[in-house]
């Protein structure tokens with residue numbers, strides 16, 4: 001079972017910059033993987049695809065579930081499984097205390 005499978009993922013930013021092209025990746029259940037590369041290699045662009053924040057071409061499967069950004073239920077299910085921590089904490093934190101900030105996700109998942 002794959003926890004993640006990318007098939008032929010490609011993405012160009014609106015200015016035409018092709019950040020990803022022909023990306024194939026399989027991560028098996030239980031594996032821990034670090035994606036390494038220099039600044040501008042496309043790590044952030046790749047990760048932002050994993051829960052549909054960015055939407056390129058190709059196929060993305062999370063725990064056997066195919067990502068479909070046009071299907072709201074699908075997107076919700078994927079986002080329960082793929083959490084992203086942003087690089088700059090100021091983009092991420094928005095509650096007045098650490099406790100409330102940490103609580104926000106689980107609270108909204110019931």
Ligand SMILES: Nc1ncnc2c1ncn2[C@@H]1O[C@H](COP(=O)(O)OP(=O)(O)O)[C@@H](O)[C@H]1O
Nearest residue numbers: 013015017019038039040041042043044045046
């Ligand atoms: N909003 C954007 N518009 C145009 N090009 C971008 C944008 N964000 C990133 N890029 C370009 O896409 C490539 C990959 O960037 P990025 O995914 O941020 O790389 P990394 O996270 O590995 O440093 C770089 O060449 C970068 O300049």
Ligand SMILES: [Mg+2]
Nearest residue numbers: 043044045087
């Ligand atoms: Mg980055």
